Amino acid sequence: MTRPAPPLRRAAAMLTAALASLALGAGTASADPTVPVEFGTDYHDPVTAAPPISTPHTKSCSVTVAEARFKDFTPYTGTYTPPTGCGTPGRWSKVVLRMDGSVKGRQYDRLGYLDIGGVQVFRTSTPEPSQDGIDWSVEKDVTEYEKTLSGTQPVDMLIGNVVNDTYTGILDVKVTLTFYAPEPGHRTASAAPDQVIPLSDGNSVTTGASLTTPRNSERILAEVYATGSGGGCEEFWYSATTPKASYSCQGGDDGPYREVRVSVDGQVAGIASPYPNVWTGGWSPYLWSVIPSPTAFDVRPLTFDLTPFAGLLNDGKAHTVDVTVVGVPAGQSGWSAPTNILVWQDAHRSVVTGAVTSYEKTDPAIGNTFTDGSLRHLVTDGRDRLKVTGYLDTSHGRVTTTVARTLTTAIDHRWTPDENTDNLTGGWTDHQVVVSNGHVTRTDRDYALDGRATIDSANRLRVVMSLADRARLGATRVDDTYHGDATFTLGVAREDRHAVATTSERYRLSAPGRHYDHTLATEQGVLTKDVLR
Numbered sequence: 001m002t003r004p005a006p007p008l009r010r011a012a013a014m015l016t017a018a019l020a021s022l023a024l025g026a027g028t029a030s031a032d033p034t035v036p037v038e039f040g041t042d043y044h045d046p047v048t049a050a051p052p053i054s055t056p057h058t059k060s061c062s063v064t065v066a067e068a069r070f071k072d073f074t075p076y077t078g079t080y081t082p083p084t085g086c087g088t089p090g091r092w093s094k095v096v097l098r099m100d101g102s103v104k105g106r107q108y109d110r111l112g113y114l115d116i117g118g119v120q121v122f123r124t125s126t127p128e129p130s131q132d133g134i135d136w137s138v139e140k141d142v143t144e145y146e147k148t149l150s151g152t153q154p155v156d157m158l159i160g161n162v163v164n165d166t167y168t169g170i171l172d173v174k175v176t177l178t179f180y181a182p183e184p185g186h187r188t189a190s191a192a193p194d195q196v197i198p199l200s201d202g203n204s205v206t207t208g209a210s211l212t213t214p215r216n217s218e219r220i221l222a223e224v225y226a227t228g229s230g231g232g233c234e235e236f237w238y239s240a241t242t243p244k245a246s247y248s249c250q251g252g253d254d255g256p257y258r259e260v261r262v263s264v265d266g267q268v269a270g271i272a273s274p275y276p277n278v279w280t281g282g283w284s285p286y287l288w289s290v291i292p293s294p295t296a297f298d299v300r301p302l303t304f305d306l307t308p309f310a311g312l313l314n315d316g317k318a319h320t321v322d323v324t325v326v327g328v329p330a331g332q333s334g335w336s337a338p339t340n341i342l343v344w345q346d347a348h349r350s351v352v353t354g355a356v357t358s359y360e361k362t363d364p365a366i367g368n369t370f371t372d373g374s375l376r377h378l379v380t381d382g383r384d385r386l387k388v389t390g391y392l393d394t395s396h397g398r399v400t401t402t403v404a405r406t407l408t409t410a411i412d413h414r415w416t417p418d419e420n421t422d423n424l425t426g427g428w429t430d431h432q433v434v435v436s437n438g439h440v441t442r443t444d445r446d447y448a449l450d451g452r453a454t455i456d457s458a459n460r461l462r463v464v465m466s467l468a469d470r471a472r473l474g475a476t477r478v479d480d481t482y483h484g485d486a487t488f489t490l491g492v493a494r495e496d497r498h499a500v501a502t503t504s505e506r507y508r509l510s511a512p513g514r515h516y517d518h519t520l521a522t523e524q525g526v527l528t529k530d531v532l533r
Contacts, residue, residue, distance in 0.1 A: 035523045039488075039499040043525035044290045046127045046136040048297065049507035049518040050480065053141050056093050058181045061086035065097075066114065066157045070171040075158040080116055080177075082149055087181035090150030091190065094180045097122055097140045099173055104133025107169025109280040111229045112159030113338065114175060117148045118198040120338045122175075123225040123299035125279045126159060127292060129169045138297045142177070144342065146192045149177070193221075193342040199321055200338045209321045211264075211341060213313045215351045218394050219344035220310050223301040224323055226260045226274050226337040234334025237327070238276050238411060238426045238449065245370045245378050248419060252329040255368040256411050256426075257382040259326040260337065262304045264312070265319050268361055270304030271386050273407045273430040274325075275469065276449045283451055284463040286486035286501040290522045294469040294480045294505075301340075305434055307401045308390030311354025326364065346394050354392035358402075361386050375414055375421075382409035405432040420455040444472040455490065462487040476511040500524055 061083035068076035082089040097114075099122070107129050114122040121142050127134060142149075159171050199209040213220060228234040233249035237258050240251030262270040279296055280288040288296070306313070313319055323337045346352050364384035371377040387404040411426040430445040448468040455461050462485070469480040488499035502523050509516040521529035 035526050035528060037500075037524070039286065039289070039497075039501070039524050041131055043130055043134070044522065044527045045134050046290060046292055046297075047520060047527065047530075048292060049505040049520045051507065051509060051516045051518065053094075053096050053139050055096060055178075056180050056183060058093060058183055059086055060178050060180050062176050062178045064174065064176050065116065066155055066173070066175040068157065068173060070110075070112070070159040070161045070173065071163040073158065073160045075156055078155040080149070080153045080155050082151065083179050086179045090146050091182060092143070092146055092179045093182045094141065095143045095146055095149060096178045096180075097142045097175065098137060098178065099124065099139075099175045100135070100137045101126065101171060101173045102133060102135045103127075103129040103169045103171050105129060105131060105168030105170075107161070107163075107167050107171075110159050110161050110171065111227065111279070111336075113157065113225070115156040115198070116145070117151075117153035118156075119145060119148050119196050119340055120198065120225055121145050121148075123227070123301075123338075124159075125277075125292075125296050125299070126171060127280050127288070127297075128285055136297070140298050144192050145196055146190065147194060148196050149179075193219075194345040195343040197341040197343065198339075199341060207322050207324070209339070210318045211313070211321045212316070212318045213310075213341070213343055214345050215314045215316050216346040216349050217310050217314055217343050218307075218346045218352055218392055218399065220306040220313060221342040222262050222270060222304040222306055222321075222339055223342060224260060224262065224272075224304070224337050224339045225299055225301045226272075226323070226325070226335065227277060227299060228258075228274070228325075228335050229279070232334045234328060234332065235279070236282070237274075237334075239413060239422075239424055240327075241378050241413070242368050242370060245376065246372075246417070247376070247378075247415065251327065253368075254327040254366050254382075255378065255380045256413070257327045257364070257366045257368075257380060257409055259364060259382075259384055259407060260302055261322075261324050261326060262306070262339075263322045263324070264306070264309055266322075267359075268386060269306050269309055269388070270403075271384055271405055271407055272302040272304060273409070273428040273445070273447065274302065275300065275447055276426060276428070276467070278449075278465075278467065283453065283465060284461065284486045284488070284501075286488055286499050287463060287465055287484040287503060289501065289503075289525050290527060291482065291484075291503050291505045291520055293467050293482055305401075305403045305432070306341075307392075307434075307436075308356055308388040308403055310352070310392055311390055312356060314352055314354070314392075327366075348395035352392050352394055354390055356388060356390040357400075358387070358389035360388070364407075375416060378411075378413045380409065380411040380413075383407065399437050401437075402435045403432065404434075405430070407431075421453070423452045425450045441474060442472065443474075446470045459490045460487055461490050477509070479506075479508045481506050504529070 241247040278293040389402040450466040484503040486501035488497040504521040517533040
């Protein structure tokens with residue numbers, strides 16, 4: 001459950017007090033093309049500029065995986081059975097998950113997950129509703145889990161919710177999987193892993209998990225659905241300060257520096273920068289009434305290449321895997337990090353041996369500089385690097401793999417002592433190079449957040465927000481950028497808020513043979529621009 005951001009502690013208290021009379025979210029677009037001067041009660045349903053999932057022109061079959069009404073913290077449980085008539089199970093050309101949801105009344109945004117066979121295949125958050133109700137949908141390519149989906153499996157789904165006299169919104173959701181048969185005459189080998197091994201349940205941090213991999217593993221990845229959530233300071237971890245900086249959300253000595261780590265038998269085996277997720281209740285709910293922040297509805301897992309450690313993991317013994325978040329003060333909760341291990345096996349050898357031959361890792365370099373005064377100022381810089389090399393003697397010869405990953409953090413946070421002015425800019429990079437027998441694969445991710453919040457003498461809260469999710473994945477370039485500007489009066493009934501907001505998103509993708517450019521814009525909850533190039 002998320003609430004307005006900790007930087008606005010005064011605003012949060014007023015919002016909570018007034019929530020009984022508040023209905024935030026989106027609804028059906030008005031037939032009147034004239035943009036209203038302020039928000040009404042009828043908003044456009046949530047939309048994103050991200051491209052639809054491309055699917056083959058082959059026979060398809062759909063299966064309902066879950067259908068539930070979430071009004072508390074009782075999970076949905078059921079049984080999944082693969083379809084027939086769309087090719088051999090586990091050999092589909094593509095598998096697409098779709099979640100359709102509806103909610104009306106008053107409700108916070110909520111975080112949820114879907115596990116099939118214990119494997120987390122989907123993590124999501126929800127939009128905040130209008131009184132009349134909204135509908136939304138999310139799609140995700142889940143082909144990588146096709147081996148898990150090839151047999152009958154238990155299903156576990158939960159979007160934890162609270163319904164009472166104040167929070168009236170019940171979350172109605174339906175999840176389906178659509179399977180596409182292979183193209184006739186094509187026998188392309190599947191790129192999906194041979195096994196997906198879950199290490200934790202749907203909503204926990206992975207610590208002390210026992211992992212035993214197949215002894216012929218030749219590629220191993222860990223994917224971690226890491227999220228700071230729950231309405232506390234770790235939901236807005238990038239705004240935490242050092243103990244000596246007087247602020248409503250204090251962290252440890254590392255301030256706002258956060259880094260997600262995967263360790264094997266106590267040794268750091270992977271590092272990653274978390275994405276600064278902003279859920280639809282964060283900072284100002286009017287920012288997200290139509291366009292959610294990037295990745296909010298389809299939480300992307302962090303991926304760690306553990307292949308250099310495959311020789312160690314292939315010894316047939318159980319190994320301990322821990323997922324931790326660097327920078328979180330001891331004993332403080334707020335993060336969940338369910339983890340899957342993806343394994344590709346050598347089809348022609350029952351045992352693959354190898355070893356780690358080179359390991360370079362030091363403690364992250366973190367600097368925090370605080371200046372007190374009428375405008376308090378905390379500057380945080382951080383950097384970490386990991387480089388590991390290992391080899392495997394496979395059926396097709398010796399394969400040597402080097403994984404080098406470098407993370408940087410740069411955060412500039414300025415606020416007044418009363419926090420009525422609270423400005424934060426943050427930039428994160430996560431660059432990885434994998435070299436396997438001379439073949440080089442680059443993955444560069446860059447994230448940016450710029451949030452500026454002000455409460456004026458009339459108790460008007462204005463938030464100007466920009467978010468960017470950029471990536472270079474080999475020859476593919478992705479740039480997903482959001483901008484929003486929202487203002488409303490705090491501490492009054494909904495009809496007296498006089499809320500206004502303009503928001504926009506542009507999603508650009510460039511890849512060999514494919515170019516996509518989609519722009520959306522809204523004013524006062526009305527979709528005013530939808531241009532696809």
